[in-house]
Structures are given as C-alpha cells and as structure tokens.
Amino acid sequence: MAAAYRVDARRWSELFETLMDTIETRFVRPEPRRRVRDFVAGLLAPLPVKNCWTIAEHAGDAGPGGMQDLIGRASWDDALVRADVRDFVAARLGHPDGILVIDETGDLKKGTHTVGVQRQYSGTAGKIENCQLAVHLSYASPFGHTLVDVALYLPRSWTEDPARRLEAGVPDTVGFATKPQLARRLVASAVAGGLPCRWVAGDEAYGSDPNLATALRGLRIGYVLAVACSHRVPTGLGTYRTDQIATGLPRHAWQRISGGSGAKGQRYYDWAFITLPLAADQHAGHHWLLIRRNRTTGELAFYRCWSPERVALRQLVTVAGRRWSIEESFQATKTGLGLDQHQHRRWKAWHRWTTLVIAAHAFLAAAAAVSTASPDGLIDITVNELRRLFHALILDPARRNTDVIAWSIFRRRHQDSAKISHYARQALTEP
Template sequence: MIDLVTDAFAGRFGRVEPRRAAAQFVTGLLTDLEIKTCWQLAEQAGHGRPDAMQRLLYRAKWDADAVRDDVRQVVADRLGDPDGVLVVDETGDLKKGTHTVGVQRQYTGTAGRIENAQVGVFLAYASRHGHTLIDRRVYLPKSWTGDRQRCQQAGVPDDITFATRSELADHMITAAVDALVPARWVAADEAYGNNTGLRARLRALRLGYVLAVSRDHLVPIGAGKTRCRADQLAADLPATGWTRRSAGDGSKGPRFYDWAWLADVGADGDPDDDGRHSLLIRRNNSTGELAFYRCWTPGPVTLAQLVRVAGIRWTVEESFQAGKGQVGLDQHQVRRWTSWHRFTTLALAALAILALCTATSRTPEHHGQDDMIELTVNEIRRLINVLLIRPTHSIAYSLRWSTWRRRHQARAKRAHYARRLNLELQP
C-alpha cells in the first residue's frame, strides 16, 4: 500500500532525487520515531545529512497541490461510495514567535482557549469503507494578508488574499466535487454551519448537509420572515417529539441519543431552492445537553440518514488524532507557506496509507471474529514497522548522526550567543 500511494504521485517530480526523498519522507512518517522532523526522517532513511529532506520541503521543484490531488484520487478510488460524506474541521498547532506562516494569537480548539497558534482547515472523506483527510488549507488572518511584506518573507504567493475559514472550506469542497470525489453529504461543526454563504454554496453544488449550529442560531420558520432560536424550538417540543437512535458505533458500543426532527423549517429564502430543509436536534440522554443541526437535501430523506451523517462528523476528529499521533501531522517545524503545504501533503499521504490498509484488512471473514477486534490504524502502523520498514541501523551509523547533530547544535549555539552579545553591545 505504501508503493500504491507513493507511485500515484511519483510522476510529479521531474528528477529522481526528490522523487526518492518524497517516498522516503512518507515512509519515515509511518515509523515509530518519537519526533518526525527532517533530521530524524533523514537518519531513518539512511542519509548522512538532512539536506535531501530539507531540500524536498524548501527548494526542490514540485507542486504540493498536484500531489494532494493524486492522494485524494487514490482515496476516492479505494474508499469511494455514492453515499460518502465530506467533513470539514480545523485544528490548531501552538507556536512560538511571529514568523511562522499564519501564526497569531487566536482561538484554537486544540488548546481550548486563545493562544499563539497556527490554524489549518482540513477536509476529510468518510464512507462505509473508511475515512481519512484529503485536503488542507492554512488560515491566514487579516494581520497577515494586510501586511504584504510579512507575507513575502513567509513565501505567501502575491495572489493570496484574506479568506475566512468557511471560504477555505468552500474551496476544498468545490475542488473535491470538481475532481468527482463520490459524495452526497457535507458535515461540519457550528463554526461552519452558522455561515449562510457556505450553506448556500452547498445547495448550489447539490450536496446534502447536516451542519451543526449554535443554540442561539435563528432558524427561519414557515414561509414568512419569522425566526426562532434553535434552543427555543427544542424547549417547545412535546415528549413524544423525541426518538432514540444510534449515531453510529463508538469504542464502547452504539452511541445512543434522543433525536427530534423538525421538517420543513430553516429555508434561507433562495428563489431557486427546491430542496428539503429541516432542523435536527440531538439530546444526550444522560446529561440532557442539546446539539442542533441545520439540514438540507435535494430530495426526500429519512431521519435515519440524517442521524448517520451527524454521527459521521466525528470521524474527522479521529483523523486528526491519527494524523498527529501516528504520522506527525503537527510536527512540521517549518515557517514558510510552501514548506507547510509540502509537509502537510506528505503527512496526508502517510495517513491515507494507514486508512487504506485498515479498509483492506476489514474483509468479511475477519469482520465476524468475536475473539479480537478489527485492525485499527494504530495496529496497522505497528505492523508496517515490524514487517515492511527497514530495521534500526548499526551502532556506528547512529553515533555518526549523534556527532553531526551535536556539531550542528554547537554552531547554532555560537551564532545565537554572538547575536545576543551584539544586541547587548549596541548603544
């Protein structure tokens, strides 16, 4: 499966050296290295120095978006299903300083508060066969797009202007549709569900959606302009308005919630809109906590279908967990625009390998075995390390790398000390 994915984008490299380095980079991301930076990946690949890996991210000529397209196509070919779901979400990486592309003090769900962070918006694909991330965009706040000198220093192309996170989601979904990724649905959390423009765009693409919205979200009622808060609509429901259904299987069994479905509410007023609008409400049967979803489909739909899509949204969280825990998605120690997109694209390729291996391993004969669970992404990566990736290098090789690292760090230390002293001596 490693060769299947890396061969899919091999033709994007004009020279053999970066082509080989890219395949080794992806393989290195699948290893059990604790830290997955250019230094560690170069050592794992058997290089004497990190130059080839660093050149791959910084100076080599190749198009990260084209490689992304190839990875997305492999995923669509192997996991594709007409009832597939595109899931949008974002994740933040905490950063120090101000020079890393996109970094500023902003809210990130990773930390649960405002921190100095870089935020990436991602698109995942989920079907009955499996799920993985298939696209990415780095979010540039106005503090960046309004400072062209800062953008130039980080290598941001001149034609990149400010785009909201919902607009970045729109771009990725549209690209997936244009690439004929088989999908019928879109799911996202309330940061995207509250956006009127994104909902309109999805209707134009004829994609059904189950988008979370906030409890104070104003839902249009009837043919007029009357709007009512989502939580008020829930409070007015009778006890008979709720039904218990599973939103899918979790690690501890089916995830049962109480659901209420208000059909024919929530129309945004598009003159050409001929679809079915509704509001879906989920209630935790233990805590009573409520969640709300604006829904639209181009044709008739059942409650079971909407509940399934609402439950699938959590697969993107699993993909983030696997991406960061298994292939180092958050370990990019790069500052520039191009380098971020290149590292992240190769991490998506590594994650796709795990997703495809997991899907392939779930054959009908294994599905019914009660004495063991199906192979997970974590277990697949362990097996890849044991069965496919080259064993640990010799002691002499490891010592040579230790010597190189300490000499490089000594040079960096001297440079930092000299810079600090020069600053102190300036009048």
C-alpha cells in the same frame, strides 16, 4: 493469526507502492522522487519526534539537507499531490453516500514569524492562544475515513502586511478568506475532482455561514451543519430560535437513535427533526432542523439540514454522527504522523509537510479497509495499530551500527558549531 497479518502486509505494501508511484510522477528530478518515498516512510515510523532531521536519519541519509530540500526548495506542486491522494482515496474508500467533513485544527506556536500565526481561538487548546489554524477536509464512507485536503487560514494581520507575506513566501494570489470560504473551496475542489460524496458535515463555525449552505445546495450536495441555540429558522408558525423550538416539542417527537458506534458502545441520543418548508429557495430540495438531546444531561445540539430528496431521520443522524470522524483523524495524524510537529515557518514548506502527512494517513486508511476480518477476540485493525505493524513488517530498515555512529557524529559536530557561534556572539557584548 500471524499468517493473516503476513497476507495483509503484502497487500499493504502493494497499496503503499501504488500511492508512492503515483506521487513520484510529480517530481522531475530523481533525488526528490526518491526522498518523498523515504519521507512518507519516516512519517509512518515510530520516531519520538518527526522532523527533517529524524526522518533523514531513519532513511539512512548522511544528513538532513536532502529532506530539508524536499520540503523547502525542491520543485513540486503540493496541490497536485493532494489531488493524487484524493484520487487514491476515491478508488479505495469511495462510496456514493460518502460524507465530506470540514473542521479546523490549531497548532500552538511560539513567536510571530511562522506563517499564519497570531493570538486566536484554538479549539485544540480550548482558548485563545498563539497558534496557526488550518481548515481540513476529511472523507468518510462505510469503508473508512481519512483527511484529503487542507487550506491554511491566513488572518488579516498577515494578508495586509506585505513584509510578513514576503518573509513567509505567501503567494501574491492569496488574499484573506474566512474559514467557511476556505471550506467552500475545498468542497468544490473535491466535487470537481470526482470524489464520490452525497453529504457535507461541519460544526457551528460552518453552519453559521449562509453562503456556505447556499453553495452546497448549488452543488446539489446535502448537508448537516451544526448551528447555535440562538440560530433562527422559519417554521410554519413564524421564525423562532432553535432552543425555543426544542422547548415546545412534545414527548413523542423524540426518537432514540445511535449516532454511531464508539469504543464503549453505541452512541445513543434522543433526536427530533422538524421540516422547514418556508426555508425553500431556488435550489428546491428539503430543509430540516435536527435536534440532538443528551440522554444524561439533557444538553441540546442543533443542525440545519438540507437534501435534494427526502430522507429519513436516521440518515441525518448518521451524517451528524460521522462528523466526529475528523476528530479521530486529527488525533491519529498528530500523535502518530507528526501533523503538528513541523518546524517550518514558510507557506510552501508548511503545505508540503501537511500534504505528505495527509498522504501517509490516506494510505493507512486504505490499508485498514483491505485488511482481513479479525478472528473472535480481536477488534478490527485500527489505523494506529496498522502503522506499527506496517513499519515493523515492511519499512523497518536494516540499520547498520555505522549509520547510528555517523549520525551521532553529525549531531555533535553541528552542536559544537552552534556552541562556538553562541559564545562568539556573546563575546561581542559581554565583558
């Protein structure tokens, strides 16, 4: 078993070097070119908190300035790095039946100065909170799944406030865009970049936008997009709410099909689908309403579906089930890679941090895909387990006691300077 891990570790190392060699070409100067490799290695490390300080200490730097410069001031284009990551994913996880999954995630924040923050609904918190929201694009195939692209949602309270835009470094070319509009741009960029895909999946926030569905049909990409129970669809007998259609379905219309494998077994639901011939438009193709029923609670979920060619119910169910892969990616990147631990307020720094987290996650997904089959009694290696092994076997630096002591001195000196400043400020106003 250990021998198999050693063989895989060499393959993991080769993949890591391949990805980093590609990304490094986006940097002109040697300092950021070296640091980006150390930065991604720090994201992969089991640090209790991920920020420029802890990552710099892990890399053996004398202080955090170099990592802060990489994220905030160095000259490099995060969009080009994400394009490199997309090409890396296409080469290692690409499949003609690939699925693009769109969803947003929120990062809770205090204060009002972090770019994009305002009180808004966060699915992460399940309520209205002070937070940032970002739309992510994930790629799922039979080989694995990973995040590949991102767009920060900028509310009107930001786009229409020149002072806030200037303070956060928001480019003049960035205007207000809804989350479905951001999703359209991400999908179009992935398709133009050659990422092999046949389907798009998303929740109600995206299924409720008819312009997104129209754009996907124009790209000839099938979709399975969740819609609300109040969504109205045209049938041969008229236009009805989706919940009304579900109520009138006969018993034989339902089929029990697994929406995918889970940690505790297959995720079986009852499914039904109805052809919607009156929904046809200039893009031709085939429209369906897909309905999912929970076997225990009877709770219903609804999806608008389209494909350039006819497909079986099982195919639509597979796409609907793969939408949850992006939730797994969010969990992996937040708990293991520090996606939501950034301490940056400005537009450029936020995108750079997020881009390097996406690169780290794509590497883990690709490395998991090339791992040898596990022997009986072991599940196949997961992204989270691979991250632990990769750090222990490949990345863990030979730490010197002098490095540990030097960083202790650096932190205490910084804290002393801060303490002096606080006391001096207080002395100006207090007796």
